[in-house]
Amino acid sequence: MSESSPVGFEPVPAEAGGPPEEGPQGFWASVKEAIHGTERDLTRLPVRSAIFLLAVPMVLEMMMESVFAVVDVFFVGRLGADAVAAVGLTESLLTIIYAASAGLSIGATALVSRRIGEGDPERAARTAVQAVGLGVVLSIPVSVAGVYFARPLMALMGGSPWVLEHGIRYTQVMLGGMGSVLLLFLINAIFRGAGDAAIAMRVLWLANAINIVLAPLLIFGVGPFPELGVMGAAVATTFGRSCGVVYQLYRLAQGSGRLRLRREHLRLEPGTMLAMMRMSGAGTAQALVGTTSWVVLARIVATFGSAAVAGYTIALRIVLFALLPSWGLSNAAATMVGQSLGAGKPERGEHAVWTAGRINAVFLGSLGLLFVLAANPVVGIFTNDAAVMKEAVLALRILSASFLFYAFGMVLTQAFNGAGDTTTPTVLNICCFWLLELPLAWVLSGPLGMGPPGAFLSISVAFSVMALVSVILFRRGTWKHRVV
Numbered sequence: 001m002s003e004s005s006p007v008g009f010e011p012v013p014a015e016a017g018g019p020p021e022e023g024p025q026g027f028w029a030s031v032k033e034a035i036h037g038t039e040r041d042l043t044r045l046p047v048r049s050a051i052f053l054l055a056v057p058m059v060l061e062m063m064m065e066s067v068f069a070v071v072d073v074f075f076v077g078r079l080g081a082d083a084v085a086a087v088g089l090t091e092s093l094l095t096i097i098y099a100a101s102a103g104l105s106i107g108a109t110a111l112v113s114r115r116i117g118e119g120d121p122e123r124a125a126r127t128a129v130q131a132v133g134l135g136v137v138l139s140i141p142v143s144v145a146g147v148y149f150a151r152p153l154m155a156l157m158g159g160s161p162w163v164l165e166h167g168i169r170y171t172q173v174m175l176g177g178m179g180s181v182l183l184l185f186l187i188n189a190i191f192r193g194a195g196d197a198a199i200a201m202r203v204l205w206l207a208n209a210i211n212i213v214l215a216p217l218l219i220f221g222v223g224p225f226p227e228l229g230v231m232g233a234a235v236a237t238t239f240g241r242s243c244g245v246v247y248q249l250y251r252l253a254q255g256s257g258r259l260r261l262r263r264e265h266l267r268l269e270p271g272t273m274l275a276m277m278r279m280s281g282a283g284t285a286q287a288l289v290g291t292t293s294w295v296v297l298a299r300i301v302a303t304f305g306s307a308a309v310a311g312y313t314i315a316l317r318i319v320l321f322a323l324l325p326s327w328g329l330s331n332a333a334a335t336m337v338g339q340s341l342g343a344g345k346p347e348r349g350e351h352a353v354w355t356a357g358r359i360n361a362v363f364l365g366s367l368g369l370l371f372v373l374a375a376n377p378v379v380g381i382f383t384n385d386a387a388v389m390k391e392a393v394l395a396l397r398i399l400s401a402s403f404l405f406y407a408f409g410m411v412l413t414q415a416f417n418g419a420g421d422t423t424t425p426t427v428l429n430i431c432c433f434w435l436l437e438l439p440l441a442w443v444l445s446g447p448l449g450m451g452p453p454g455a456f457l458s459i460s461v462a463f464s465v466m467a468l469v470s471v472i473l474f475r476r477g478t479w480k481h482r483v484v
Helices: 027-036 047-079 081-117 121-148 150-156 161-176 178-194 197-220 230-254 270-302 306-342 346-373 375-380 386-400 403-418 423-445 452-476
Strands: none
Touching: 027 047, 027 197, 047 081, 047 178, 047 197, 047 230, 047 306, 047 346, 081 121, 081 150, 081 161, 081 178, 081 230, 081 270, 081 306, 081 386, 081 403, 121 150, 121 161, 121 178, 121 270, 150 161, 161 178, 161 230, 178 197, 178 230, 178 306, 197 230, 197 306, 270 306, 270 423, 270 452, 306 346, 306 375, 306 386, 306 403, 306 452, 346 375, 346 386, 346 403, 375 386, 386 452, 403 423, 403 452, 423 452
């Protein structure tokens, strides 16, 4: 192995029935290939090499997704605790849409990756069409309902009078633009399942670049732009995501990656749609369990005032910024599992999962330690309000203490999904979040008198338990025989 090669890169052996792949290359050459988009067969590369080529753009993609949340809080934080609370409560409502998007994404990734692993790009393209069609059908009624019910939903979430009077415009724009969220997540999942992670990454680059430029202009009314306040953050975010969806559709039609949608693909396939709806339904239920837990937790924290909500929101955004790159690595493992099963190589998929888990543990363990030790300066980037900072620092330290457990839990959950086994993670989510986390949050924060820290502690406990149980279930290997 050359000194400049990526850690763990191996020579690529020839396999029967196909030409040999080229051997290892320099680290920066590999990074360039990953960002540009590899054209090599991921089912024939050494596991570490394939994970590297998938994970680099997926990590960058997830980092870009987290930037949406961080940018909004960074600029809106200058408007005060009530404005940040409006963003935080709205984000809690949006988690329901993220759940639907994640559910559809699970089905799309599992089916597309399996078809690619089987060497059937035509069937993969037809599968992608069914996924996009489902996304469009769902996005229209959901967006209309979001605008109409924005105010009562925010009142139900415990929004302050300022939030219901001024922050509601932010909520209406964000909920009205939920279709762009759903399609953005879904189509990027299609690209990831096909192994075109670099395209998904560029989509988020474009969407975030637009958001970063527009957000301060519209929030503060710079130059010819109107001063929209907190609503400006919603307009910038929604417009950026919508531009990302347009770019996604262009790349699918252009067919410069592993998938190309042609006119003959644009037809309904009941069997494929049924299979996707079955997996997506379970995937959506799985994500809903987790995301409704965030909604209930936000409601519990809201009983302690706007400062507590603002601190919770800031800490959660920082944690998401840390975890989303790890989701990128987890998504790489899911793609490897799906394609490996399609290629008839389940042991390869298992090897990929444990490799990704170890890498994730090193990354998140180090980052968790950093957040525990440097919580004050990290939180200080987002707020100078003493009351908000106190809550945010405490939340960040409690949540970060269990990052090592999160690392394996995230990878293993996505591995089950990549195999098409959405039932196991769903049951885990129900047990760990609804039956453990929420009752524990209420007891610790209320009857036991811990306040908001009690809710934060329940999150760490639930994720740690889920990680331990996931390891046990994954080792049983029943996911290897899943047919999709």
